[in-house]
Amino acid sequence: MVGVRHFHSTGRKFCSVPFSQFFQQRRSLESQISTTLGNCNSIHEIKQVHAHLLRRGLEHSSLVITKLIRMLTKLEIPMDSYPRLLFDQTQSPTSFTWTALIRGYSLQGLASESFLMYKRMRRDGVRPTSFTFSALFKACDVVDAAFGRQLHAHVVCIGGFESDLHVCNTLIDMYVNCGSIECGRRVFDEMPVRDVISWTSMIVGYAKNGDMESAAGLFNGLRDKDTVVCTAMLTGYVQNGKPREALELFESMMMKDTVVKIDEVTLVGAISACAQLGGTDCANWIRNIADKEGFNSDKNVVVGSALVDMYSKCGSVEEAYRIFQGMTERNVFSYTAMITGFAMHGRAESAVELFYDMLETDVKPNEVTFIGVLSACSHAGMVKVGKEIFERMQKEFGVTPSADHYTCIVDMLGRCGYLEEALELVQRMPVKPHGGIWGALLGACKIHKNVEIAEIAAGHLFELEPDNVGNFVVLSNIYSSVGRLDDVLRIRNSMRRKQLTKNPGCSWLET
Known part of the structure; x- marks a missing residue:
């Protein structure tokens, strides 16, 4: 009988343990440690377990090391530090250990490291x-x-994976996310077996590319539809500005003879469709359905936030605020929707007040929240408050200003006549100005009849948006407002050469 000799510390004797029993005990210990690791919530706890396995002689156990790497990945520990050290000390890592490390690099956006580890593997x-x-x-x-x-x-070369359902599904996702929808479709068509994930991935891919006709063709060809694939199709309609088609699909999901169940995500998609239509009747209809399905706005923060956004976009900001006040739980999306709603309806003081109320809670604003409150400050001319919030955005909350945030500030300064300051901000901002920023500055120049800065802004707009006739018209109107009719004629001739046509209802001369 093959055995393992263990030394007895009490009597200085050796005892022989059958190898099968020793192996079973080791496996049991590995399983216990893996379970303990699964319950760890901090790096400190993981290090304690690691120290324990070192004492028990399991420092080279691929099973335990694999679990350690997975847990460190979950805690977002940099892969090149602790996880890589563990891996490099592992004797003969298994495919699972290699995969844990490759997956960790992938999740942390270190694609090149993932590929290098695969080559080593x-x-x-x-x-x-x-x-x-x-x-x-x-x-x-x-x-x-x-x-x-x-x-x-x-x-394909390795063999055995080209028909693997899991591999094919992630392959479709990869092609779709990289913009190669045709390659994704070829993989889909060649799959011997498809599941709902396969169908959903292709539908989402077509929706992202704006090809709802192909998405609908796939969707209609699927015999057994579940909530996930129906919601993907509905969301695709909403994202592509087809709210009526989205609501038609939603109504079909509500029919008594269907096995598809309405969930939170489906309902939010339908609410977004109603928001696009902008009618209060539609808004009230979907709200009643939400209540009947058990997704009350006062208890469900996701649905409640969507309803706040919908009523704001439908012109019922007071109803939006009533829903917001009735919510027992609020998150960043709830506050952002309400702040943006106030800003949208000219309630700048209410938007700013709610923003400061938000700062008194545990909910932290995100980049969209700041766009909402800065937009409110811009339209109300609240320069001092707007500047203060903009300063705090990065210093206090770690939100890096984007071009959209700068657009709000430029618009705010410009509206109040601080055109030179606005131009200086645009010229020294760390992100590249887009058309929206120069457009805000040009619009402010129109208000204050500042030709010099208008010409600078328009020059950039003509490069960024050469086919946007509106920019030519605004500059022409600015020239007209100060009596420079020769320049008005020059702009008209320039447009004629570029074969740009003025939009109907857009006048060359303002009265």
Whole structure:
């Protein structure tokens, strides 16, 4: 009988334990440690478990090391630090250990490291699993489809994975996210077996590319539709500005003979469709359905936030505020929707007041919240408050100003006549100004009849938006307002050469 000799500390004797029993005990201990690791919520707890496994002689256990790497990834510990050290100390890592490290690099956006580890894995003669390719295809999302095609070739060459459902689904996702929808469709068409994830991925891909006709063709060809695929189709309609089609699908999901159940995400999609239509009758209809389905706005923060946004966009800001006040739980989306709603309806003081109320809670504003409150300050001419909020945005809340935030500030300064300050801000801002920023400055020049800065703003707009006739018209109106009719004629001739046509109802001369 094969056994393992253990030294007895009490009597200086050796006892022989059958290898099968020793192996079983080791596996049991590995399982216990893995379970303990699964319950860890901090790096300190993980290090305690790691110290324990070192004392028990399990520092080279692939099972435990794999679990350690996965938990460190979950806690967002940089892969090149603790996780990589663990991996490098592992003797003969298994495919699961390799995959855990590759997945960690992928999740942290380190695509090149993921690919390098895969190459090392293959050089060491370790065969990848379907989960290895899944992690690698996800890494391709942050690079481009070229790497994905190389990996796709590996899948075919290695063999055994080209018909694997999990691999094919992640391959479709990769092609869709990299903008190669045709390649994704070829993978889909060649799959011997498809599940709801396969269908949903393709529908979402077509929707992202604005091809709702192809999405509808796939959707209608699917016999057994569930909530996930129906919601994907509904959301696609909403994202592509087709609210009526979205609500028709929603109504079909509500029919008694259907097995599809309405969930929170489906309902939010339908609420967004009603917001696009902008009618209060439609808004009241979907709200009644939400109540009947058990998604009351006072208890469900997701649905409540969507309703606040919808009523604001439908012109009923008071109803939006009533819903907001009735919510027992509020998150950043609730506050942002209400702040933006107030700003949209000229209630700047209410928007700013609610923003400061928000800061008194545990809810922290995000980049969209700041766009809402800065927009309110802009339209109300609240320069001092707007500047203060803009300053606090990055220093206090870690939100890096985007071009949209700068647009609000430029618009605010420009409306109040601080045109030189607005121009200086645009010229020294760290992000590249887009058309919206120069457009805000040009609009302010129109208010204050500032030709010099208007010409600077218009010059940039003519480069960024050469076919936007509105920019030519605004500059022409500014020239007209100060009596420079020769320049008005010059702009008209320039438009004629560029074959730009003035929009109906847009006058050359303002009265």
